[in-house]
Structures are given as structure tokens and as C-alpha cells.
Amino acid sequence: MLFRLAPGDPVARMVDPMWTPEEVEYVMSQLGLDQPIWTQYLFYLKNFFSGNFGVSFHYGEPVHEIIWKRLPNTILLFTTSTILAALAGVFFGKIAAWRKGSKSDTWMTISALVCHTLFVPWFALMLVWILGYKVGWFPLNGIISPEIWVDESSGFLVKALDVLHHMLLPLMTLFVVQMGSYLLLMRSSMLGTLKEDYIVTARAKGLSEKVIRNHHAARNAALPVITSIGLSLAFSINGGALTETVFTWPGIGKELVFAVSNNDYPLAQACFLLIAAVVLTANLIVDVLYAYLDPRIRY
Amino acid sequence: MKNKLHDHAEIKSTPGWLGFLLLVLLLATLISCQGETPEGLLRIGLPEEPRTLNIWLASDANSRKILTQIYQPLYLRDPKTLKLVPWLAAEDPIYDEEKITYTVKLRQVKWADGSDFTADDVVFTGNVIKEFKVPRYSSKWKAIKKIETPDDYTVIFYLKKPTAVFLSRALTAPMVSRKEWEAVAAEAKTKDKPLRSLQNHRVERPLGTGPFVLKDYKGGAYLHMVRNPHFFGTGQRIGGHLLGPYIDGILFKFYGTSDVAILALKKGNIDMFWWGLQPGYLDDLTRDPDIAVFHNQKSALYYMGFNLRRPPFDDVVLRRAIATIIDKDFIISRILQGYGTILHSVVPPGNQFWHNPQVPHYGDGLNHEQRLKLAYDMLKAAGYSWTEPPVDPDGNVTKGKELHLPDGKPMERFTILTPPADYDPRRAFAGLMIQEWLRNMGLPAYARPMAFSALLQQVKGKRDFDAFILGYGSLNLDPDYVGTFFYSKQDKERGWNMSGYRNKTFDTLRNKQRGEMDRDKRREMLWEMQRILLEDVPYIPLYNPDVLEAARKDRCSGWVEKVGGIGSVWSFCTVKPIGS
Numbered sequence: 012m013l014f015r016l017a018p019g020d021p022v023a024r025m026v027d028p029m030w031t032p033e034e035v036e037y038v039m040s041q042l043g044l045d046q047p048i049w050t051q052y053l054f055y056l057k058n059f060f061s062g063n064f065g066v067s068f069h070y071g072e073p074v075h076e077i078i079w080k081r082l083p084n085t086i087l088l089f090t091t092s093t094i095l096a097a098l099a100g101v102f103f104g105k106i107a108a109w110r111k112g113s114k115s116d117t118w119m120t121i122s123a124l125v126c127h128t129l130f131v132p133w134f135a136l137m138l139v140w141i142l143g144y145k146v147g148w149f150p151l152n153g154i155i156s157p158e159i160w161v162d163e164s165s166g167f168l169v170k171a172l173d174v175l176h177h178m179l180l181p182l183m184t185l186f187v188v189q190m191g192s193y194l195l196l197m198r199s200s201m202l203g204t205l206k207e208d209y210i211v212t213a214r215a216k217g218l219s220e221k222v223i224r225n226h227h228a229a230r231n232a233a234l235p236v237i238t239s240i241g242l243s244l245a246f247s248i249n250g251g252a253l254t255e256t257v258f259t260w261p262g263i264g265k266e267l268v269f270a271v272s273n274n275d276y277p278l279a280q281a282c283f284l285l286i287a288a289v290v291l292t293a294n295l296i297v298d299v300l301y302a303y304l305d306p307r308i309r310y
Numbered sequence: 311m312k313n314k315l316h317d318h319a320e321i322k323s324t325p326g327w328l329g330f331l332l333l334v335l336l337l338a339t340l341i342s343c344q345g346e347t348p349e350g351l352l353r354i355g356l357p358e359e360p361r362t363l364n365i366w367l368a369s370d371a372n373s374r375k376i377l378t379q380i381y382q383p384l385y386l387r388d389p390k391t392l393k394l395v396p397w398l399a400a401e402d403p404i405y406d407e408e409k410i411t412y413t414v415k416l417r418q419v420k421w422a423d424g425s426d427f428t429a430d431d432v433v434f435t436g437n438v439i440k441e442f443k444v445p446r447y448s449s450k451w452k453a454i455k456k457i458e459t460p461d462d463y464t465v466i467f468y469l470k471k472p473t474a475v476f477l478s479r480a481l482t483a484p485m486v487s488r489k490e491w492e493a494v495a496a497e498a499k500t501k502d503k504p505l506r507s508l509q510n511h512r513v514e515r516p517l518g519t520g521p522f523v524l525k526d527y528k529g530g531a532y533l534h535m536v537r538n539p540h541f542f543g544t545g546q547r548i549g550g551h552l553l554g555p556y557i558d559g560i561l562f563k564f565y566g567t568s569d570v571a572i573l574a575l576k577k578g579n580i581d582m583f584w585w586g587l588q589p590g591y592l593d594d595l596t597r598d599p600d601i602a603v604f605h606n607q608k609s610a611l612y613y614m615g616f617n618l619r620r621p622p623f624d625d626v627v628l629r630r631a632i633a634t635i636i637d638k639d640f641i642i643s644r645i646l647q648g649y650g651t652i653l654h655s656v657v658p659p660g661n662q663f664w665h666n667p668q669v670p671h672y673g674d675g676l677n678h679e680q681r682l683k684l685a686y687d688m689l690k691a692a693g694y695s696w697t698e699p700p701v702d703p704d705g706n707v708t709k710g711k712e713l714h715l716p717d718g719k720p721m722e723r724f725t726i727l728t729p730p731a732d733y734d735p736r737r738a739f740a741g742l743m744i745q746e747w748l749r750n751m752g753l754p755a756y757a758r759p760m761a762f763s764a765l766l767q768q769v770k771g772k773r774d775f776d777a778f779i780l781g782y783g784s785l786n787l788d789p790d791y792v793g794t795f796f797y798s799k800q801d802k803e804r805g806w807n808m809s810g811y812r813n814k815t816f817d818t819l820r821n822k823q824r825g826e827m828d829r830d831k832r833r834e835m836l837w838e839m840q841r842i843l844l845e846d847v848p849y850i851p852l853y854n855p856d857v858l859e860a861a862r863k864d865r866c867s868g869w870v871e872k873v874g875g876i877g878s879v880w881s882f883c884t885v886k887p888i889g890s
Binding site: 034035043066080140143157161255259261273274 | 353359361362364367369370443445446448449503505506509510511512525526528529530531532534561563564565566567569570573574576577579761763800802803804805806
């Protein structure tokens with residue numbers, strides 16, 4: 012409903028001066044947009060419960076097909092980057108908190124702050140310019156090298172490594188940007204945990220510093236990070252539009268922006284529905300994980 | 311100390327994933343051979359991938375760029391003279407004034423699958439357009455009463471009445487094959503929404519008569535076309551060009567931003583970027599000896615429009631005064647950085663035959679002070695006044711304050727709607743400059759950027775606005791649109807007459823020129839229409855930006871430059887790999 016109430020005309024971007032108002036009206040009727048908004052809503056509900064998410068105005072394809080084509084690319088890139096960034100963030104955040112006040116803590120915290128506040132498109136373009144263009148280690152954009160894929164002699168391994176090669180630069184961008192926030196979160200959580208009584212108890216029991224840090228402190232301190240990972244994974248479905256645009260990564264974030272800005276209602280609705288479903292599922296998984304990670308929590 | 315030791319040990323036992331990451335990086339870099347590019351493969355960068363390969367749905371620029379290499383019209387514009395030349399047709403159409411018919415003889419052309427293109431395909435295309443009311447074409451094909459095909463290579467179009475735009479609009483529509491579309495159309499006709507059904511048909515392998523055929527399309531990554539062995543133009547001289555194609559194929563790659571596409575061009579990953587460049591890139595590109603930069607005019611109209619339904623913009627004197635104040639030289643030199651042409655008429659000067667150079671040129675050649683004085687005199691003579699006039703008693707220009715309308719009331723604040731800077735910085739900045747110039751005159755103007763589709767809805771749908779800056783980036787070379795944009799019957803919701811302009815003389819001329827089959831006589835009428843419009847100024851034409859494009863000259867040559875740029879079927883039929 013909100014999409015239809017938002018300003019903008021779904022056919023405005025399709026038309027050119029060669030279209031007459033009658034043609035525009037005819038197209039509107041063909042898209043079902045001549046119906047009252049509540050009729051459109053009931054129609055949407057009916058389709059929704061029968062598993063039909065409609066056909067994109069601009070692609071002319073069922074929206075679930077468009078989403079299924081793009082979703083794996085987004086999951087591949089963003090899930091990998093989130094997991095890697097979270098692992099690195101937890102690892103370095105733990106060390107930074109443990110060494111609170113030391114030079115390494117200062118450097119790690121400052122670096123994390125810089126990474127966390129980086130303007131993603133600028134950083135991505137810098138990486139493309141330096142590592143892709145100047146040094147030439149990475150492809151500039153895209154998910155594959157068309158020259159390799161149109162060459163019929165290219166084998167599976169070459170193609171797989173080609174995808175991997177294309178993934179590295181966007182992965183690096185997301186990794187750097189995300190890692191900063193995980194490191195800061197982990198550090199702050201760990202600092203709080205280190206003041207807990209059970210840490211003093213662990214020391215009194217004569218446990219080694221490594222065991223105290225990794226098993227007693229870090230494991231408890233990681234709980235907020237787990238929540239953050241869950242939500243990040245969910246929002247990564249749509250949250251990478253800028254990264255996807257700079258790297259021409261054919262993911263779902265770009266499609267969502269296109270759908271909303273062009274009033275492609277069926278596509279926008281399906282994308283939001285997907286995001287809502289993923290966020291709910293991720294929350295559920297995080298809640299279950301909490302019970303596993305922290306035996307004090309029982310539902 | 312103890313902590314440090316432990317940490318050291320921790321860092322030493324760096325998790326395996328970091329090592330794995332480094333290994334992957336190394337491995338992938340090692341195989342970073344991008345694949346050798348065959349000499350005959352032209353690599354074109356597009357700003358986005360095509361949304362569809364269905365010719366009846368395609369409305370975005372990128373889909374059309376792809377499909378114009380596949381589906382061909384009967385007549386095509388000569389890149390140099392801009393006149394229509396026979397393309398799938400064998401010769402110029404013969405017009406019979408008495409019967410009101412056009413007879414078109416067809417070439418011996420084959421579809422890409424080797425079957426014959428015949429008059430039956432033309433009839434089929436026409437029927438699809440009419441029966442499904444395909445937008446963009448249907449209003450032009452409405453003029454046809456019936457189509458006859460005396461033989462496989464002759465088509466006679468019977469028109470309901472003489473229609474000047476029939477040739478340039480209807481016969482330039484892309485022809486489709488009965489074989490490809492007959493079953494689809496038959497099924498679509500049985501549906502509730504036949505047009506939508508036709509447009510939603512998934513086209514995997516479009517069948518056309520053009521110089522290239524689709525070989526492979528990997529969504530989000532590339533689109534590969536190869537030379538059509540049955541292309542009728544190969545070896546033929548049409549429009550002064552000996553046609554190939556001389557390349558084996560085209561590989562379209564997609565770039566989300568111009569920045570990355572320019573880097574790809576400089577690095578040699580693409581041979582041409584098929585998208586207008588911002589002037590800011592030119593210095594860098596012109597320094598590269600392997601890159602050629604092309605400047606061409608566009609068939610475009612960027613303008614400021616008024617809502618004539620709403621006072622005080624219904625006063626022609628106020629509109630003329632605003633037209634006088636606007637410094638188009640400044641817009642061209644500063645905002646377009648010199649890459650554009652001043653527009654005085656609504657038909658751009660690049661469209662030489664139809665452009666009327668004798669329309670009023672408001673404030674042309676004057677400096678800022680002279681403009682203000684002239685506008686001041688115009689408004690003062692019409693009964694406008696100021697709390698503080700912009701010209702003092704000694705004739706010096708100062709900042710004007712609070713313009714009062716002839717009825718003595720102060721002019722109310724008004725808004726100039728523009729697209730946002732991220733959509734089109736030129737229009738957004740032009741709006742800001744105009745705001746400042748008008749404020750100096752005491753007009754309470756406010757430029758307001760608005761999301762593009764919302765802007766269109768506000769101006770075209772709701773018609774709730776004071777003034778706006780919009781543009782058409784790719785106008786048809788037949789200036790019939792002049793009649794469309796300002797025709798009183800188009801002053802309705804979603805109509806093209808956004809300003810609400812109404813002039814009976816103009817309407818009469820508009821209707822008359824549509825039925826005038828003599829090109830010179832029609833030009834006279836269209837010139838008069840342009841003159842009337844610029845007297846009444848419902849729109850102030852502002853500028854026509856140049857199309858700036860770049861291609862690698864170490865890879866290919868033979869681009870055909872024309873209004874609109876080098877990217878066209880003409881170029882792809884003539885461009886040759888270097889060394890071939």
C-alpha cells in the first residue's frame with residue numbers, strides 16, 4: 012500500500028513523447044493501475060496467498076524469477092563478507108579489549124573507527140582505481156569476465172576461479188567496512204565482560220589468561236556480536252545497493268532501488284517481503300543460537 | 311607481560327581462514343588472465359543491462375540499444391542528411407494523392423534464421439501494433455485503413471487521410487517476424503489483458519533482420535551478439551556507407567557507474583562506452599593517445615516551462631521578462647562547460663531543415679545588467695512595480711525587492727521544480743541559477759529539486775506546479791512533437807501540454823501541418839508554429855547538450871557520427887577492427 016501512496020507514476024518513466032495520453036491510460040489499465048487502490052490491495056492479497064507475486068512492470072518477468080536470479084549473487088558476496096568481517100572483528104576486538112590502553116589497542120580502535128565511518132562508494136572506487144586499474148591485480152567490476160565465458164574452451168575451474176577473482180574486490184570493500192563495526196562492538200562488549208565477577212573468580216581459580224580471555228570473557232562478550240551478525244545478514248539482502256552499483260554486482264540491492272525509484276510495485280513489494288521474511292528468520296535463528304551459546308538462557 | 315606473551319601466541323596461531331583468504335587471493339590473481347579478446351569482437355560498455363528483449367515492452371534505453379541491432383524498420387534516417395532512406399524497403403515509397411496510399415517495395419531480405427522477409431511480415435507487424443494497441447506505435451498506425459500485399463515484396467498502405475508523419479513514424483517501426491510472434495499473439499489475444507500478456511512473453515532469441523543476432527545473454531554479466539550471416543546490407547552501399555558488418559560480433563558489458571566504465575575504457579577492457587560522458591572526464595580521456603573522443607549534437611530540448619493555468623504566469627509579459635533575464639550563455643559555458651548549444655526555439659538547431667532560426671531571441675548577446683534593465687522596462691511598462699526596483703533612478707542595477715503585480719498585490723513565492731542533482735546535475739544547477747537571477751529582479755523564486763517520477767506526476771499528472779525545468783533527451787527528428795507539446799487538446803491529465811498552453815491559431819496550424827504531404831509547405835507551417843510559441847513563451851528553451859562519447863582508436867575505426875552520437879546500427883555496420 013505504501014508503495015502506491017508514495018509519489019511517482021509507474022508509467023512515467025516508460026513513456027516518451029510518442030505516446031498519447033490514451034496509450035498511457037491503456038497501459039495503466041493493462042497493469043491494473045486503473046483500479047481503486049483497495050481493489051489493487053485485495054488483488055495483491057489474493058495473489059500473495061496463492062504464491063503469485065506478480066510480474067515486474069519493467070522486466071515483464073515474474074518477480075520471483077528476477078529475485079531468484081539475483082539472490083544467490085547477493086548471498087554469496089554479503090554472507091561471505093559478513094562472516095569474515097565478524098570473525099576478524101571478534102578476533103581483533105577481543106585483543107584490543109584485552110590490551111586496553113596499549114598502543115595496539117589505540118591503533119586497532121582508531122583503524123576500526125576509520126573503517127566504520129568510511130564512505131562506501133568512495134572507498135570502493137579507490138580500491139577499483141588502485142588495485143583494479145593502477146596495479147591491475149583485480150578485475151574492475153562485474154561477477155565474471157565475459158571474454159572467458161564466451162570462450163568455449165574455458166573449463167569449469169577457470170570459470171569458478173574467475174568468479175572468485177571478481178568477488179575479491181567487493182569482498183574486500185565490505186570486509187573492511189563491516190569489520191570496523193564488529194571490532195568496536197566486540198571491544199566494548201568485552202570490556203564490560205572483563206569487569207564481571209566470574210572473570211575474577213576464573214582468575215582466582217588459577218586459570219590461564221588465554222582460557223579466561225577466550226573461554227570466559229570472549230564467549231560471553233560475543234553475544235551482542237551474534238545479534239549484530241544475524242541482523243546484518245538479514246539486511247545485507249538489500250543493504251548493498253551502493254557496493255553492487257560500483258562493482259556492477261548483479262545482486263538484489265540494486266534491483267530494490269530500481270524497483271522503488273521506478274514505481275515497479277510488484278518487484279518492490281516482493282523484495283520487501285523477502286527482506287521481512289529474512290529478518291524474522293534471522294531473529295529466530297539468533298534467539299535459538301543464544302540458548303546454545305549461553306546456557307543461562309532458556310525459553 | 312604475561313598477557314603480551316599470550317597475545318603473541320594468539321597472533322602466531324592466526325586462524326586458518328586468514329591463510330585461506332591469502333591463498334585464494336594469490337590463486338585468483340595468478341589466473342587473472344582476462345581471456346584474450348578476439349580481434350573481431352567489439353566490446354561495448356553499457357551503463358546498465360537491458361531490462362527486456364521483448365520488443366513490445368522495451369522502453370528503457372539499454373534494451374533499445376540492443377534491439378535496434380536486431381529488429382529493423384522499413385526506413386532509417388541517413389546519418390548525414392537525416393532524411394529517411396530505404397532500409398528493409400527497396401526504394402522510396404510512392405505516394406498516391408488520389409487514393410491516399412503509400413506503396414512500398416521491399417528488398418529481398420532474410421530473417422536471421424534464413425527464412426524470407428516478406429510483405430506478409432509487414433502486415434503482421436501492423437496488425438500486432440493495431441490489435442494490441444502497442445504504445446509508441448499504435449497512434450501512428452491508426453492512420454492506416456487497410457494494408458494490401460499484391461505480391462510478396464510489395465505493400466500498399468491505405469490511409470484514412472493524408473498523414474505527414476506516417477512515413478517518419480509508422481514506417482520507421484521495427485518489423486517482426488510472423489513466425490516468431492504469431493503463436494504468442496494468438497495466445498495473448500485470449501487473455502484478459504492482451505497487451506500485458508504480449509509484453510510479458512519471455513524472448514530468449516529475438517529473430518530479426520539486423521546485422522547481428524543474439525548468441526548468449528548472461529543476465530547481470532554480458533550479452534554476446536554475433537554477425538548475422540543473412541544480413542541484407544552486407545556489401546551494399548546505403549546512405550553513402552558500404553555496409554559490413556566488418557566485426558565478428560559485439561560483446562556488451564555492463565557498468566554501474568561512469569567512473570568504472572571510463573577506467574575500463576582506459577585499461578582496454580572495453581572498446582567504447584555507449585553513454586554520454588560528463589565533460590569532467592574529457593581532459594583525462596583526450597590525454598590518452600589510444601582514445602578518441604566524439605562530440606555530437608543531440609536531438610534534445612531542455613527547457614523551463616510555466617503553468618499558464620495559474621496567475622501570474624498567464625501573463626505573457628512576465629514570461630518574456632523571465633526569458634530575457636535567463637543567461638543561456640552562462641548555462642552553456644559554466645554548467646555545461648561549453649559542451650552544448652543555446653536553444654532559442656523548441657526544435658534544436660541540429661535538426662536543420664525544421665529548425666526556425668528566426669524566432670525571438672530574448673536577451674541574446676546582452677550582459678547581466680542589460681538583461682535586468684530590459685526585463686525591468688518590459689515589466690514596468692506592463693504595470694508591474696517593486697518595493698525596491700532593481701534599477702535605481704540613475705539607471706544603475708541594484709538588487710530588486712518584492713515585485714508587485716499589475717493589480718498592486720505582491721507576487722507570491724513560486725517554485726521552480728527540477729530533477730535532483732543526482733539524476734541530472736545540469737537541470738538542478740540551471741534551476742538554482744535561474745532562481746538567483748529572478749531573485750535579483752525581485753521575483754520570489756525557489757528552485758526545488760524533486761525525485762524525477764514524483765516531478766513528472768506533479769507536472770504531468772496533477773498539473774500542480776508554478777514552473778519546472780525538464781527536458782527530452784532524444785526527440786524524434788520529425789518535429790511533430792511541437793504540435794503535441796502545445797496542442798490544446800493535450801491539456802488534460804497525463805497530456806503532453808503540461809503548460810496548459812491554448813492558442814487557436816497554433817492549433818489550426820498544428821492540425822493543418824499533420825495532413826500536409828508537401829515537405830516544404832509543412833516546414834513553413836512548423837516554422838510559423840515555432841514563431842508563435844516563442845512569442846508566447848509557454849516554454850523557455852534553454853540548451854541542447856552535446857553527446858560526448860569515447861572509443862578506443864587502437865582497437866577499431868570507422869565510427870559513423872550523427873545527431874545523437876556514434877552508437878547506432880550505422881556504426882556497427884561500418885566499424886572495422888584495426889589491422890583488418
